Amino acid sequence: MPRSKIPDIFNIMSDTHKIEKGNPLGFFFNPKSVAIVGASSAPGKLSGIILESLKNSGFAGRVYPVNPKYKTVGGLKCHKSIADIKKDIDVAVFALPALSVPDAMEEAAGRVKGAIVIGGGFGEAGLDGAALEGRLKEIAKKRRIRVIGPNCMGIYDTISKLDTFFIPNHRIKRPLPGGVSIASQSGSFAVTAMDELAAEKIGVARVISYGNRADVSEADCLEFLADDENTKAVVLYVESVEDGRRFVEAASLCASKKPVMVVKAGKGAAGVSAAASHTGAIAGRLEIYRAAFKKAGVIELSGYEEFICACRVFGSGQEITPPAGNRVMIITDGGGMGVGIADECLAQGLDPAPLSAEIRAGLKGTFPSYFTISNPMDLTGSATNASFAEAFAGTMNGDAFDMAIVAALWGPPGLTDGLVKMLSEKANAKPVIVCSPGGEFSRKKLGLFRKAGLPVFSTPEGSVRAAALLSRLGKNKRAVAAGLTRGHGLDSKKMNSASINKVIETAKGIGRTTLIEPHAKEVLRLASIQVPRFKLVKDLSGAIDCAGAIGYPVALKVVSPDVAHKTDVGGVCLGLRTVRDIEDGFSQIILNVADEMPMAFVEGFLVEEMVPAGGVEVIVGAMKDAQFGPFVMFGIGGVAVEIMKDVSFRLAPVTREDAREMMGEVKGFALLTGFRGRGMRDIDAVADVIVKLSGIIANIQEIKEIEINPLVVYHRGAVAVDARAALE
Numbered sequence: 001m002p003r004s005k006i007p008d009i010f011n012i013m014s015d016t017h018k019i020e021k022g023n024p025l026g027f028f029f030n031p032k033s034v035a036i037v038g039a040s041s042a043p044g045k046l047s048g049i050i051l052e053s054l055k056n057s058g059f060a061g062r063v064y065p066v067n068p069k070y071k072t073v074g075g076l077k078c079h080k081s082i083a084d085i086k087k088d089i090d091v092a093v094f095a096l097p098a099l100s101v102p103d104a105m106e107e108a109a110g111r112v113k114g115a116i117v118i119g120g121g122f123g124e125a126g127l128d129g130a131a132l133e134g135r136l137k138e139i140a141k142k143r144r145i146r147v148i149g150p151n152c153m154g155i156y157d158t159i160s161k162l163d164t165f166f167i168p169n170h171r172i173k174r175p176l177p178g179g180v181s182i183a184s185q186s187g188s189f190a191v192t193a194m195d196e197l198a199a200e201k202i203g204v205a206r207v208i209s210y211g212n213r214a215d216v217s218e219a220d221c222l223e224f225l226a227d228d229e230n231t232k233a234v235v236l237y238v239e240s241v242e243d244g245r246r247f248v249e250a251a252s253l254c255a256s257k258k259p260v261m262v263v264k265a266g267k268g269a270a271g272v273s274a275a276a277s278h279t280g281a282i283a284g285r286l287e288i289y290r291a292a293f294k295k296a297g298v299i300e301l302s303g304y305e306e307f308i309c310a311c312r313v314f315g316s317g318q319e320i321t322p323p324a325g326n327r328v329m330i331i332t333d334g335g336g337m338g339v340g341i342a343d344e345c346l347a348q349g350l351d352p353a354p355l356s357a358e359i360r361a362g363l364k365g366t367f368p369s370y371f372t373i374s375n376p377m378d379l380t381g382s383a384t385n386a387s388f389a390e391a392f393a394g395t396m397n398g399d400a401f402d403m404a405i406v407a408a409l410w411g412p413p414g415l416t417d418g419l420v421k422m423l424s425e426k427a428n429a430k431p432v433i434v435c436s437p438g439g440e441f442s443r444k445k446l447g448l449f450r451k452a453g454l455p456v457f458s459t460p461e462g463s464v465r466a467a468a469l470l471s472r473l474g475k476n477k478r479a480v481a482a483g484l485t486r487g488h489g490l491d492s493k494k495m496n497s498a499s500i501n502k503v504i505e506t507a508k509g510i511g512r513t514t515l516i517e518p519h520a521k522e523v524l525r526l527a528s529i530q531v532p533r534f535k536l537v538k539d540l541s542g543a544i545d546c547a548g549a550i551g552y553p554v555a556l557k558v559v560s561p562d563v564a565h566k567t568d569v570g571g572v573c574l575g576l577r578t579v580r581d582i583e584d585g586f587s588q589i590i591l592n593v594a595d596e597m598p599m600a601f602v603e604g605f606l607v608e609e610m611v612p613a614g615g616v617e618v619i620v621g622a623m624k625d626a627q628f629g630p631f632v633m634f635g636i637g638g639v640a641v642e643i644m645k646d647v648s649f650r651l652a653p654v655t656r657e658d659a660r661e662m663m664g665e666v667k668g669f670a671l672l673t674g675f676r677g678r679g680m681r682d683i684d685a686v687a688d689v690i691v692k693l694s695g696i697i698a699n700i701q702e703i704k705e706i707e708i709n710p711l712v713v714y715h716r717g718a719v720a721v722d723a724r725a726a727l728e
Helices: 015-019 046-057 098-108 127-143 187-199 218-226 244-255 278-282 285-296 304-314 335-347 357-364 385-396 418-426 440-451 460-483 497-509 517-526 540-550 579-596 656-664 667-672 683-699
Strands: 033-037 062-066 089-094 112-117 146-148 154-157 177-184 204-209 233-238 260-264 299-301 328-332 403-407 432-435 534-537 554-559 572-576 604-609 616-625 629-636 647-651 703-713 718-720 723-727
Touching (some): 187 204, 218 233, 218 244, 260 285, 299 304, 328 385, 335 403, 357 385, 418 440, 517 534, 517 723, 554 579, 616 667, 656 667, 683 703
Parallel strands (some): 089 112, 403 432
Antiparallel strands (some): 629 647
C-alpha cells in the first residue's frame, strides 16, 4: 500500500525523519563496504570475533580493519583511520571503549553513511554515560551519520550476509534464511532467540539489535522492514519506545503490509504521572502501550515462548495468509490427541466447530465405519497419506473452516514422507498447522515439515497457540483494513471548539489549572454530551431559589478546585425534595468539607436536577500521555473503579467502532446488555460519548485530562452526572 494511503495518525515526526525520505536505512542491510574500527587480533576481543564472523558468513562486500596499532588483522590490511582507507564506507562498526567512540565518530564524519556502536558504557551506565551518549547523538545529527546503538549487537542479515554480532558462532548459532525479521532492544534476547531458531532450523531474514537507540529506533526499523520484500512478518522486543507517536505511525505503516507482533517487557513499570482523575490513577504504562499497539494494528505477544512461536509460524519464508475467522478443523490419527487439541482450542478462543450434515455424509461415503467422522476427526491407526488428503479435501475445500490443525502420529505404517508434500500443497489456500509429537522418529519429521514451509510443533499446546496467533492476526488485519476506511473519530468542527476554548481561557485568566464541575460540564454540553440542568450558586438563598427553578428533587454539591472527589469528603447530598432538605444539606456539606479539607477553597455550590433512577453507571475518561499523546478510557463506573480496574483504553481520537470494541473488552459490559433481564442499555449513546470525549482530548490543546464519572446509561440516552477536567 502506498504510504500516502496510510492515515496520518499524529502528523508529527522527528527532525531526523523529516530530513530523510523514502527508506534511508537500506545501506545498513546491503553494504558494499564495512570498516571495523578498533579491530584487533588479540584473543577474545569483540572486534576480532566480528571480523571472523564477517569472513566466515559469506559477506561479499569489502572489509576494512581500522586500528593504528596494527598493520594487518585477520590476514587483512589494517588501516590507521577511516580517512586512511581513501574510500567512502557504507557501515563502520565501532568496537571501542565508550570514551573513545565520539572522537572516532568525528574522524569518520563525511566518510561513512552509518555507524554501529556495539559497546556499552553509555546511557545505561549512569549520568556520565548519558552525557557521552548525548554527545554521540549530537555528532550523528550534525554529521548526518545514521547510528545503530550504542550498547547493541547490531545486524545479522541472511540476505547480505552481514554479521556484526560479537558472540562466536560456536556459542550462538546463526539461523538460516527465512521470512521473519526481528528487531530487539535487547541484544541478549535477540541472540538467545537466534540460537534457538538455528537449532530448530527456523529461518530469519534480518535481526536488528538497536540497543540504546541514540539515533536509529524501533520506528526506523519498522519503516525499513515495511518495504523489505524479504521480510514476510516482523517480531519486536521492546522495553520502551523512544517516540510513542512516531512508533504508532511506523507500526501502522508496517502492519498495513505484513503481520507485526511485539513482546513488551517491563510490564510492571510505573504508570502515567499523578493525576486528579480515576483515569490517571488507573492508566499505567502497559495499558497505554497496549492502546498504542491496538491503534497501530500490532499483535502483543505474551513473552519469549510466544515470540518463538511467531518465528516458527513465519520463519519458512513462505507467505502465510492469516485466516478469515477462528473456526479450526482438527484432523488426526490419534483420538485422544484430537480431543486434547479441541479442548485447548476452546481455551484459546478458537472454534472447533462441528461438521455439517453435508460434510459428514460426504465423508461417510468415503471412509470406513470405524473412522470418527467429527471434529476432531480420528483416522485411527489405519491412517494413510490418502486418508489424510481425503479428510482435508472433504472438510477444508469449502467455507466451513478457516484453518486446520493436522496432528500426525507416525505410528501407522501407512504414513510416509509423502504426507508432508501433500499438506504443503494444501496449505496454499488456508493455513495449516502441523502437530508432530513423539520421540526421535517423529522429531526427524519436524524438519521435513519445516523444509516444506509448514509451521510445525512438537506439542498440541504449541500447535494451538500458533493457530490462535494466526486467528488474532487475521482479526487484526481486518480491523486495520476497516480502520483505514472508517475515519478518525469526531471532527473538531462539530464540537464548538471555539466556545470550549473560551471557557478554558476564562478559567486560566483567573489562574485556574482545573475546571470546576460547572465549567467542565459546560465543555461537555458544548461537545453535545448530555448533562443535567445545573447552576452554580454562592449561598443558601441562591441554592433555594435555584432548586425551585429547576424543580425538585435536586442534588447539591460542593464546588472547589481543591476537591477532586466530592463524595470522599461528604461534599454531595442527593434527592433533596424540600427547602428544609436544601437547608440541612447545605449545612452538612459545609461541616463535612471543613472537617475533611479545612484548607479547601470553596467556589460555591452546584444545584442540579436529579437524574432518574435505574441507570447503569459507567466511566469515560481521557488524558494526554507525554509519550503517546491523547488516549481515552472506558469502564464500569462508580467510586470503586480504581479498585475493580475493569477498564479498556485506546489512543484518541477513536471511531464509534473503536468505542464499541472498548466496551466489549470490559467484563462488566454485561450490565449494559440486559443482565438478568434488566433490559438493553443505550450502547450507541455510550459509544457516542466516548467518541466525543476522545475528540475533546485530541483537539482541545489546553485540556490535558477530562473525565465523566459517572455517565449514567439508560434504555435510551446517557447523562454525564459528574465531570472534572485539568488544564495544561
